[in-house]
Amino acid sequence: MNDIQHQAEWLTRQIMQELAAGKNPAPLMIPVGVSNRHIHLCREDMDVLFGYGSTLTRMKAVKQPGQFAAEETVTLRTQKGDIPNVRVLGPLRNTTQIEISVADSFVLGVKAPVRMSGDLHDSPGIEIIGPKGHVAKPHGTIVAWRHIHISPQEAQLHGLRDGMEIDVQAEGLRAGVLGHVVVRVSADAVLELHIDVEEANGFGLRNGDLVYRINPTV
Known part of the structure; x- marks a missing residue:
């Protein structure tokens, strides 16, 4: 049994004890x-940007289990401007998602909606530049809710x-x-x-x- 399972069982016992005792939590x-601008990549886009079969290099773990900041970075580009050195977060996902700030949207000239992760409908597209190639995404740019x-x-x-x-x-x-x-x-x-x-x-x-x-x- 891992530490997360132990913690979950302990917390469950505490909850049940407090509820049984009639205590308010x-x-x-x-x-x-605090989250800076970053990007999540799908397998297909990873291959184009960093080479076929490439993998993300773990730089440091983030707090949520299994997730990490990678050493790999990309450049975001539009006709209005560029933002270099945008960190890739791992692991790879099913869909590429770009998360920027409102100030970044002014630099890039896009109207990124404030959305929850995964809600990419009618979000603006952007060009992603990597060391091995580039990808023009038709949508996927949001400001995280x-x-x-x-x-x-x-x-x-x-x-x-x-x-x-x-x-x-x-x-x-x-x-x-x-x-x-x-x-x-x-x-x-x-x-x-x-x-x-x-x-x-x-x-x-x-x-x-x-x-x-x-x-x-x-």
Whole structure:
């Protein structure tokens, strides 16, 4: 049994004990993960950009299990401008997805919608330049919607469901409320709020800072 399974079983026991004792769970404190512009590649595009059969080189792990930042980078290009050194995140996916900031969309001259990962319908296209070739994508460029990764056990403890939206409070000199934070429940998730660099700067947040859920009044 791995550490994640042990943690899940321990948390489940804690939840059941608190529910049995009639206790209210402690406020949900959520670590922040700040996401810079990056790209997820499919196998076909990886072959074109980095060579047939190429693989991603792990540079460092990110918090969500199995995911990592790769050493490989690409350039994003439109008729208006370029953004070089855009990090590839692994592992490979079924569909290529480009995640940029609102400021990046001005540089590139595209109207990237604020979307959840995987919702690429009617999103703008872009050209991706790699060391071995280039790919012109007809769509796939988005600004990532702020969201929380959470395990089923923690979600149950705090009355959360996959897909629901909650508000969270950031403290400090630039304190404020982040609204419409989408909850994403998955079996192997590690609790984390994902926001982009612009949102982090606006609230004075850095990786590892804590925010907390504002409990609904009704």
